[in-house]
Amino acid sequence: MSMSALPLFRFGIIADPQYAAIPPHAAMDRHYANSLTKVAEAIVIFNSWDLSFVMTLGDVIDRSFKSFDDILPLYEKLRHEALFLLGNHDFSVSAGHLSEVATRLGMPSPYYSFSRHGWRFIVLDGNEISTFALPEGHPHRALAAQMLAELEAKGARNAHRWNAALSDAQFAWLGDQIAEAAAAGEKVIVMNHYPVHLPSEHGMWDSERIVALLASHDNVVAYLNGHDHVGNYGKAGACHFVNFKGVVDTESENAFAIVEVYPDRLEIRGFGREESRTLVY
Numbered sequence: 001m002s003m004s005a006l007p008l009f010r011f012g013i014i015a016d017p018q019y020a021a022i023p024p025h026a027a028m029d030r031h032y033a034n035s036l037t038k039v040a041e042a043i044v045i046f047n048s049w050d051l052s053f054v055m056t057l058g059d060v061i062d063r064s065f066k067s068f069d070d071i072l073p074l075y076e077k078l079r080h081e082a083l084f085l086l087g088n089h090d091f092s093v094s095a096g097h098l099s100e101v102a103t104r105l106g107m108p109s110p111y112y113s114f115s116r117h118g119w120r121f122i123v124l125d126g127n128e129i130s131t132f133a134l135p136e137g138h139p140h141r142a143l144a145a146q147m148l149a150e151l152e153a154k155g156a157r158n159a160h161r162w163n164a165a166l167s168d169a170q171f172a173w174l175g176d177q178i179a180e181a182a183a184a185g186e187k188v189i190v191m192n193h194y195p196v197h198l199p200s201e202h203g204m205w206d207s208e209r210i211v212a213l214l215a216s217h218d219n220v221v222a223y224l225n226g227h228d229h230v231g232n233y234g235k236a237g238a239c240h241f242v243n244f245k246g247v248v249d250t251e252s253e254n255a256f257a258i259v260e261v262y263p264d265r266l267e268i269r270g271f272g273r274e275e276s277r278t279l280v281y
Helices: 034-049 069-078 095-104 139-154 169-184 207-215
Strands: 010-015 052-057 082-084 113-116 119-123 187-191 220-225 232-236 240-243 256-263 267-272 277-280
Touching: 010 034, 034 069, 034 256, 082 277, 119 169, 169 207, 207 220, 207 232, 207 240, 240 277
Parallel strands: 010 052, 052 082, 119 187, 187 220, 220 240
Antiparallel strands: 010 256, 113 119, 232 240, 256 267, 267 277
């Protein structure tokens, strides 16, 4: 049996449940309330596998802070560690709750990193410079409005207020984390809500600098995201960029994945609408 016949470890991925107790949006094929059933079904399957953790790639809810009270208890049935990152819809809450979202999701901070089996996972907060995630009067809101106006003036396809950017401080932290991982002999997987490559109307406002950074380090293996519910795949440098499909789309068909990490490749096992992929590194 060759070395690579068994994975080093596995983890689960689920993107964009966008749960809310509201009727479906037929034209967009979004079935907000049905995400409770789909997430519960995904958890049953995740529990039948040996996983290091399960990451939800943002947009746990579609709107309303009380929506968290319906969907988060489902994760208590997960026998693995449940990890979260922040999506744009997670901030579709009243102004008084904006500062509580990361805490409600049990996150250590809005962006963070952790290591498993000699791999470093870097979890970004793609909403840091945005028009929605911060209270009125916050300097990041003014900066976001300025960035958006500049992109609109250029006719950029990602010039939408449902996208956002990293702060310079977070971007510097990302570079430091990649360098620290390299020094420690760790491969890196970056996770964020928003795509950065291939360019799309859902891409982060500062996609170009993020892609340039990730493509310039050979220890960065993959960047995993949600946000664009139809899914996508691209490659820049040695880095694979995988956009996972949204759970909220379609009435009953699910979308989630198990990622198996081997010494020479990532095997993505897609369930429901999610595609299976082999990513060699």
